[in-house]
Amino acid sequence: MAKKLFKNVCEEHIFSSIYNKYAKDIHDFLFYKFGESLQPEDKMQEAFVKLWQNCKKVTPDKAKSFLFTTANNLMLNEAKHKKVVLKHHNRVGNQDNIQDPQFVLEEKEYLKKYEKAIAKLSEAQRVAFLMNKTEGKKHKEIADLLGISQKAVEKRIYSALEKLREHIKEI
Numbered sequence: 001m002a003k004k005l006f007k008n009v010c011e012e013h014i015f016s017s018i019y020n021k022y023a024k025d026i027h028d029f030l031f032y033k034f035g036e037s038l039q040p041e042d043k044m045q046e047a048f049v050k051l052w053q054n055c056k057k058v059t060p061d062k063a064k065s066f067l068f069t070t071a072n073n074l075m076l077n078e079a080k081h082k083k084v085v086l087k088h089h090n091r092v093g094n095q096d097n098i099q100d101p102q103f104v105l106e107e108k109e110y111l112k113k114y115e116k117a118i119a120k121l122s123e124a125q126r127v128a129f130l131m132n133k134t135e136g137k138k139h140k141e142i143a144d145l146l147g148i149s150q151k152a153v154e155k156r157i158y159s160a161l162e163k164l165r166e167h168i169k170e171i
Contacts, residue, residue: 009063010055018063019048025145026071028137032130033123038078047071117167121160128153129160 009015023044030040047070051058058066118126127146131137132153139157143150 006060008056009051009058009060014060015052015055018051018060018067022064022067023048026067028131028135029068029127029145030071030075032134033072033127034075034079038075038082040075043071043074043078046074113168117164120167121163122156125156125160125163128156129164132157 006014009018026047027040027044030038030043034040047067050070051063051067054066121129128142131142131145132139137145139150139153142153146153
């Protein structure tokens with residue numbers, strides 16, 4: 001049976017199919033790369049809005065690339081904005097009410113170690129590691145999403161684990 005070729009994603013059923021196919025993967029990619037604080041759900045939705053606005057220019061076979069690139073750029077812009085806001089916030093200062101000093105101290109130390117360890121990973125290692133360990137995605141799925149070989153994914157995850165072991169010996 002011949003497959004009907006479409007020139008763009010302006011038809012509702014095509015767009016809907018693309019949304020159903022990639023929405024969760026884009027959200028998860030953004031979440032693992034940037035975290036929850038930058039609202040990956042919103043940026044994923046904005047990427048689909050931009051796809052719809054540019055639907056005549058995007059063919060169905062290029063939609064995945066368009067969506068991931070757009071969503072990534074939206075998150076990078078948001079991260080830059082948050083950085084400016086944080087810089088301003090740090091100047092003003094922030095004091096918290098501490099109820100249990102020992103617990104708060106231990107929690108902060110643990111989180112600091114964890115964040116430092118994750119931050120020391122390369123972006124490639126961090127994304128592959130979090131997609132695998134947090135979401136439970138298989139190496140093949142991650143390879144397909146990132147457009148790299150399965151061996152590259154395995155190497156990134158293994159390297160990430162090695163670095164995390166070095167930086168956080170208590171975990």
